[in-house]
Amino acid sequence: MKHLFGPVNSRRLGLSQGIDLLPPKTCNFNCIYCEINKAPQLSCERGEHVPTAVIIAEIDGLLKDEARVRDLDVFTITASGEPTLHTGIGTIIRHIKKKTDKPVAILTNGSQLYLKEVRQDLQAADIVIPSLDGARPESFRKVNRPAKCSADLETIIKGIADFSREFAGEIWLEILLVDNINDTPEDIAALQNAISRIRPNRVQLNTVARPPFESFARPLTGKRMEEVKREIEKGYDGPVDILAGSKDNEPCESGKGREGSLESITPNKVEDEIIEMLLRRPCTATDIAATMNLDAERASEILKSMERGGSLTVKIHGGKKYYRVPAGQKTGDE
Ligand code: SF4
Secondary structure, three states: OOOEEEEEEEOOOEEEEEEEOOOOOEEOOOOOOOOOOOOOEEOOOOEOOOOHHHHHHHHHHHHOOHHHHHHOOEEEEEOOEOHHHEOOHHHHHHHHHHHOOOOEEEEEOOOOOOOHHHHHHHHHOOEEEEEOOOOOHHHHHHHHOOOOOOOOHHHHHHHHHHHHHHOOOEEEEEEEEOOOOOOOHHHHHHHHHHHHHHOOOEEEEEEOOOOOOOOOOOOOOHHHHHHHHHHHHHHOOOOEEEOOOOOOOOOOOEEOOOOOOOOOOOHHHHHHHHHHHHHHOOEOHHHHHHHHOOOHHHHHHHHHHHHHHOOOEEEEEOOEEEEEOOOOOOOOOO
């Protein structure tokens, strides 16, 4: 599996070069809404799950392509799992900052920020986006299903709040809401309380926009997302964004398009690139065509052939057809 992906045209970050630090899905949570279609390798141990030197070599390879790097708005460190479980994350952030003038963003479930070494590792980043989906223990357990080894909820909230105080960059707190699970009035009140402790630069509300790991994880309607936003705004004077669900037919993020046409690339290579993309999240044919720079008809032919061959499955979610890799598909890192 390659550890660089994209660039992806992210609505919140701009043209974002993804960096994936872990084998999928190495995580200390097993969220019901997770977009990665496989059971987690539950772990709370920090380690060099993929050699740091391998990831840095891939980054250095990309940096040689000056034209491509010039277009980027941001490097985004994420993982098909929890990126702060990788002990090389600080080295990787500092390497990017030393070699480029681009900002670095980190997407994290926030659960490891109670560890001083993790907070130190993330200091060199520009934007940290921790999640906090539930501020009541029962909702937290239902939505995130933390591993037994994971810290308890109060420790996690305190860790995010401590990091927020220490960090000179931007903190955007992401809250993913699941219908009837973490969106009750008690949940929203508890989240308001946590937000007032954390004092993020912005709050970002999300919902189950793509096919979730568990089919019972349902999205909130756009109307309900707007109601929650108004509730949060009563106790928080920073910006509150809605990332998904503001319109019931919110489009997916889609790629800017890889450089150059795929016509000169072998069909197997195209299929490999599609699988790489789908290992991280389910995508529609439109997402895939845009990201891979394919015309819609060609993308549809390739996807149908891959579906017939069993390397893809289809899931209808929110009235749209998504492609994803079948559960249990192995990657090069496993
Ligand atoms: S959504 Fe993120 S934190 Fe939750 S299980 Fe998936 S990879 Fe882990």
